[in-house]
Amino acid sequence: MEDFEPRIVAFLCNWCAYTGADLAGTSRLQYPPNVRAIRVMCSGGVDPIYVIKALLEGADGVLIGGCHPGDCHYQSGNLKARRRVAILRAILEELALDPDRVWLRWISASEGKLFADTITEMVQVLKDKGPNPAREAWAI
């Protein structure tokens, strides 16, 4: 689908990933505009329900951005997020839904370029995958 523009919902932790995304902006780094950022205080505060809701509403990809392990502002929130994402992806896989639409990446406050590159990468991967089949599913 040539004109398919993936829609990514990104849950970004306040202290690292969101700040990193902000740095990408202030540095005027170019990256695809396909992402809607949602600032959370910590990646550990992302309940799987938010991710599932985004996917069922038709988001083509969901990115969770957190601090690198060891650097979490709240000590271990990102480690909890890691388990939650592992569980969510296992469930998606078991139900033959594409687990690779849910990404967990560690992006620090100084890694503006990494954020831009992550979005660029994700948009490309999602373009290759095509739109989320849940987009049309109304009987859910």
Place this chain on the structure above:
Amino acid sequence: MSMQAIVGVEDGDVLVALREFLRQLLDKKIVDALMVPLELPSGDAIAQTLIKDPEKLQRANPLAPVMMVNSANLVSNLTRRGSREKVGVVLKSCEMRAVTELVKLLQASLDNLVTIGIDCLGTYEVPQYALLSKELEDGAGPSAEQLQAAKEGQVIPRDGYEFRAACQICEYPIPMNVDINIALIGVDTATVILLEMEPETGKEVLEKLELQEGEAPAREEAVAKLVAARERQRDEAFTQFHETVNGIPSLVAQFATCITCHNCSTACPICYCKECIFETDTFRHTSDRYLTWARRKGATRMPSDTMLYQLTRMNHMVSSCVGCGMCESACPSDLPLALIFRAVGQKVQDLFDYLPGRSLEEELPVATFKEDEFPEYK
């Protein structure tokens, strides 16, 4: 289990022997109260009943092949804030496993509790059990033929009837971590019942009830045979599941008849949240929201959030799912929940090498984390 004792069975009447054993537990003050499945006066239903009067035990029927509710919820009711009296509870394997999980979730306590497991010879759905109780001359309980089969490591339903889907694929028919287990599989129940006991409780029971130690040499092999058969059935069921569910359309089709009544959550022993998000204002949507969804996708199913509810419930509890199948039994739409949640539960539990109910020492996967794990996340 380090101690084994024998309870004699007369005239092949296992039920009478069990009633007598349970009565002794009350009479000899091993427990102050006993929760045990009782036959209700209507004759076609069973209810776990908390008993103080030993006379009531005349209706006790721990052999009844039905699980009206998962008793873990009841144990939680009795012990959530501790119990001041010593209570004995008769539990099936999946019920005890769920109790262990609830203890880890701080929803139940093992203090002042004497857990009495009983080997599970399969359960029927509640309406089936009611039917069987009325149709069969000797009632719905295990027949002499079924007990003989159990002795040889086979658990079979009555002719023409089937056990619940969850039971057919259950690889854990023997209760784990109970203080006393009433062993039936691999045991010659025409003459004896075997009791497997933890040393502390065992010592007290042996002494006060004046029982003889004993053993059932055929037990280990019989149990292994049954477990192997169940594992085969489980694997077949999982394979079929993977073939049936292969993307959004087939997944939605599986849940097509779901009416989002939340009965599965009510029946589930693991779903303990007093304020489940789905019962809060978060899901009392304004009409504008419904209309927006309808506009966006062209149409929106009502009531809303069916798949969201199912997938979220899965994410929240499946790491502790004991496969009791109460969800499926409680479902008014006959969704194949037992298989779905077991298949997904297996996958998630394997991620952490975790078996719900295996040990109090093993932390809940969702309540802990390691510094170094899942290196694939960068």
